[in-house]
Amino acid sequence: MRLVLTLIFLTTACILVGAQNELKGHVLDSVTRQPVPFANVYFANTSIGTMSNDKGEFALSGFASGKYDLTVSFVGYRTTQGTMTFPRTPQPIIVLLTPEATQLAEVVVKPDFSQKASDLRNFEKYFIGDNRNASKCKILNEDEVVAYKDEDTNSLLTFARAPIEIKNEALGYTVFYELENFEVNFSALTQNYSGTPRFEELVPRNIKQKRSWEDERKRAYQGSFTHLIHCLRNGMINGPFTLYELHQKPNKQRPPEDFLKKKVEYWRLKFRSNLRTTVKNDQARDSMQYYIKLYNQPLLIDSLGKRIVKADELLNPTRDQIIYRGLLYIVYTGEREEPAYIKINQGKTHGDEQHSIIQFRGPVNIYENGYFEPISSVFFDGYMMWSDRISNLLPREYIPGP
Secondary structure, three states, X not given: OOEEEOOOOOOOOOXXXXXXXXXXXXXXXXXXXXXXXXXXXXXXXXXXEEEOOOOOEXXXXXXXXXXXXXXXEOOOEOOEEEEEEEOOOOOOEEEEEOEOOOOHHHOOOOOOOOOOHHHHHHHHHHHHOOOOOHHHEEEOOHHHEEEEEEOOOOEEEEEEOOOEEEEEOOOOEEEEEEEEEXXXXXXXXXXXXXXXXXXXXXOOOOHHHHHHHHHHHHHHHOOOHHHHHHHHHOOOOOOOEEEEEEEEEEOOOOOOHHHHHHHHHHHHHHHHHOOOOHHHHHHHHHHHHHHHHHHOOOOEEEEEEEEXXXXXXXXXXXXXXXXXXXXXXXXXXXOOOOHHHHHHOOOOOOOOEEEEEEEEOOOEEEOOOOOEEOHHHEEEEEHHHHHOOHHHOOOOOOOOOO
């Protein structure tokens, strides 16, 4: 019996260990049921992929157990995506590609749109990153990228007419990223983007470059959420990571909201009415600034709770689900935070450690290959959030050497 697989939306993930698996199938046009030759068939966020042959047939093999996002794409068709968990029954699948009625090139932006070099540079900063690896990354098809500032929402929006091709000379990969959405809202201080990455290994020029890539890949992996997932599944968190419960409590140094608003408005009016009276004006200004400073203090402050010493305090008995709810304070020992991160944190440094915060808003399933879901239940802050950019992205099958 053959399975017809209807594939739907996907996203990102991590790495592996375990048994070897195989997947075979056919790629067909959903309307004509004719084979689609030379379609790209791959697991998202990996370098595991192939092309369908002239009969639309494909085969993937030699990959580890876990959960993967199978992705199939071809020019003129909608990219088709869906999740698969291995090991599975070794039956061939049929993937149906739907002809694309609306081309990405026809994406409509506002009438007053104009492509600015500064908007493109801003996109690269938030998408690729501003860490040390970012300086060795280059978008090879910038002409396919449309980035612009929406003044009405104070947001940076980006579209791509084709997969964004990024050459990462720091890690030794070319990444083909099918961007689904991208928005940085400068008012709300939020960033949201999603898409489908595919990796191809670069060929090193010499042994020195090969060793450099190996070192940088290992550095990008260590201290990452993927690294933490593998430690949790193996029951080993006392070592490179130190974990604490993190609680938030009311800031007793900050007066009530209504009180502060009234004080700020009162002294603002006093300041404006005393513009010609130097002494009174200085007093009003100082009082206004004092209450503004209080108003800008956080409503809640962080308080470290108990240290987590066993993975079982966070996981279910089979160690395939994070059941912890709330905030975790993560300390990774052995590597300093990068200078660019220290700079945006006003020079604050943690010595030879990297400090991050993870919030779990619901149960999170974790798999042998590092895949986790749903991603909507996990939120990052601190160093993990800053470093989680394309310039540090590794294929899921990556395994660090000794």
